[in-house]
Amino acid sequence: MGSLYRSEEMCKAQVFLQSEAAYACVAELGELGLVQFRDLNPDVNAFQRKFVNEVRRCDEMERKLRFLEKEILRADIRILDTGENPEAPAPREMIDLESCFEKLENEIQEINTNQEALKRNYLELTELKHILEKAQQFFEEIDYHHDFQIRDVDKDEESHTMLGEEGLRPGQAMSFGFVAGVIQRERIPAFEQMLWRVCRGNVFLRLAEIDTALEDPSTGDEMQKSVFIIFFQGDQLKTRVKKICEGFRATLYPCPESQGERKEMALGVNTRIEDLQAVLSQTDEHRQRVLSSAANNLRVWFIKVRKLKAIYHTLNLFNLDVTQKCLIAECWCPVSDLEQIQIALRRGTERSGSSVSSILNRMETIEPPPTYNRTNKFTEVFQEIVDAFGIANYREVNPAPFTIITFPFLFAVMFGDAGHGLIMTLFALWLILREKQLANTLAKNEMVGPLYSGRYIIFLMGLFSIYSGILYNDCFSKSINIFGSSWKVGSMINKTDLSQPGSFILNPADSFAGSPYPIGVDPIWQVSNNKLNVLNSLKMKLSVTLGISQMVFGVILSYVNYRFFRQRMDVYLVFIPQLIFIMFIFGYLILMIFLKWFLFDDTNSSEAPSLIITLINMFMFTPPLHQLYTGQLVIQHFLVVIAVFCVPFLLFGKPTYRYLVHTGKLGKAVNYRDVRMLKPGGSDELRGIVDQDELGEGDLEASVEYPEDRSTEGHSNEEEFDLFEEMIHQSIETIEYCLSLISHTASYLRLWALSLAHAELSDVLWGMILADTAFTINGFFGGIMIFITFSVWACLTVFILLMMEGLSAFLHTLRLHWVEFQSKFYSGGGYIFAPFSFATILDIRDELHHD
Structure with a gap:
């Protein structure tokens, strides 16, 4: 730790x-x-x-x-x-x-080259085989059909005969020249059109599809091709046809005119194909x-x-x-x-x-060292959350150990449902128990990889959500009566009212039994008409209390930093005024919340003052309408005066002190700031980060051993001091702190708002899908409807309430830690320690490889 x-x-x-x-x-x-x-x-x-x-x-x-x-x-x-x-x-x-x-x-390259050549030969022989088969079928059709017509390639897809009205006679077919080849199927329409235009309709085309897909030797992709035979008359048309085939990357093959030669060639091609298949099989093996x-x-x-x-x-x-x-x-x-x-x-x-x-x-060096926080698989995710905002300055207080508790707790305040928290816990527990098996699969997935990395924080968020759900008595939008209600049902409330949520109003003066529910909220509020009024008031006050408490803790941590770095004047000129300001105003607000809870009950609740009005009257120096305690007006005046006096103290204190130190009126002037020095040899203790305005001449010389060259890495011997710049800088910090306390306190109300939204959305899903639909149908069809609607409800619960609402609550919790909490003490201006590590290098390369 x-x-x-x-x-x-x-x-x-x-x-x-x-x-x-x-x-x-x-x-x-x-x-x-x-x-x-x-x-x-x-x-x-x-x-x-x-x-x-x-x-x-x-x-x-x-x-x-x-x-x-x-x-x-x-x-x-x-x-x-x-x-x-x-x-x-x-x-x-x-x-x-x-x-x-x-x-x-x-x-491998030689094998690939040889294999590609063999596949190319195999492709050519396969195409020649199909050409011979299709040509044989074509000429056999001519021998048996005197009225056979060859498909023309004109635009209107009309059928023309080779010899006009008389058709193609068996004895005249071979008097024409022809070429045969194969072409990719998607190029056929353009190929036909080009033949028609260039040859002016004086050629005849016969097409036949190759049933099996052929493999491209270069890419391995499958190709769909067709066999074609083009008939023409004369060498001029022959030349044109060949050029068109070449332009459309059609492959031409020799095709004998006689039937015997075609059969003989086909036998030879089949034999060569079988031999090539054997060679290809051996090459592939x-x-x-x-x-x-x-x-x-x-x-x-x-x-x-x-x-x-x-x-x-x-x-x-x-x-x-x-x-x-x-x-x-x-x-x-x-x-x-x-x-x-x-x-x-x-x-x-x-x-x-x-x-x-x-x-x-x-x-010995005056350079700021890198920041190195040792982590394990549990603390790593919390450290990454902090580092995402900014790397801590060297030896600055690290928010990560506090985030381990506060992050899942504040998340659970907004996500307070025991049922949803149980599902989240079980899912995270599954990731934790199977983390080794999932490391090489789920962890490297771009979409769900973050869930695996955050399995421990999800587990804690689920456990805290179960705890807050028990306190809210909220499980899937329903309350659970374990210990029996602490309210007594009067004569004005009957069983019908209890079965209909929101049909009556609970009045502590009439119905309260006198002993509180053992843990959390009494289940009878689930059916009360004033449920939201009571719970909203409770959650709003708890949100303000938690928010101010966390901000005060952040201010206290700033003192830990000042103390460690020996910045004594920052303790007096910054920390103490900031603590007084927040405690005298917002700490007093928390005190009034608890006083109101303890001093007022059902007998005098009408006399309870409004806390907002009381706080406004406090700044207006107006007497409160209802005093919470004796001497309230005097104490409130004192708190406001002291808090307001802290503002000019914050504004002018530190710049004035720096100016006095620089001019030598408070000791010897120091020409450098933030000297970082490690004690060489002997002890491994940090000597401290010494600010020019905190120690006198003797203290400074005793605390810091000067290096021989103080101008190393851009640190000069002479550093200018600009009072106006110091005043501007301190003014910005003072205004930001004082005004941000108001906005940050209001920002913590998101704990109440998201808790209300989550509970109401869960209640709406239950009422609209199950209570108002499935539970209203009896008999066999009612059972079927329950099965169907429960599936719909479960899916919507997972995707909307767990995933979308969970992500929303996570982001809001992230903001509360980065802005409202860490801004009080955390600078985040350091740089990470990046050691030379084979493990890190190999992990990064593996991630790039999988991407």
């Missing part, structure tokens, strides 16, 4: 690596994942760095692996994933990997064997190549010593993990066989 509550203490370090040990040391650090390297060559072009050739070789290997992966997936072969995570290969293994990948690529063998190792190869590439890319960030024997790196790392990092460096040095050990030195 310590690391989650406040980010890990970080230090900047310098690493000296021997050239022969650099690769192995970086590989060990990549497996550890606790070091964030800095680029020491920002002005050097990527193509001019030392290890650019190795990176290019890794890119080429990755390209070859992607080619193999594409071929494996196209062959519908499953890629084996054993979960193995091999270590980064040694540099000398790169040659072996390159040789293996090149051999596989060449072999060989290709499958090669790809299956590659599929068993493909994932391991990908991991090795990506680790190789990541290591060389990281080495390009280092500086090369002038002796060319040492690489120098700078990095950020957690102070608590320095020992593990040292062990990893020693292990890398031993693996490389180097005799000189690597050196890790901590550096």
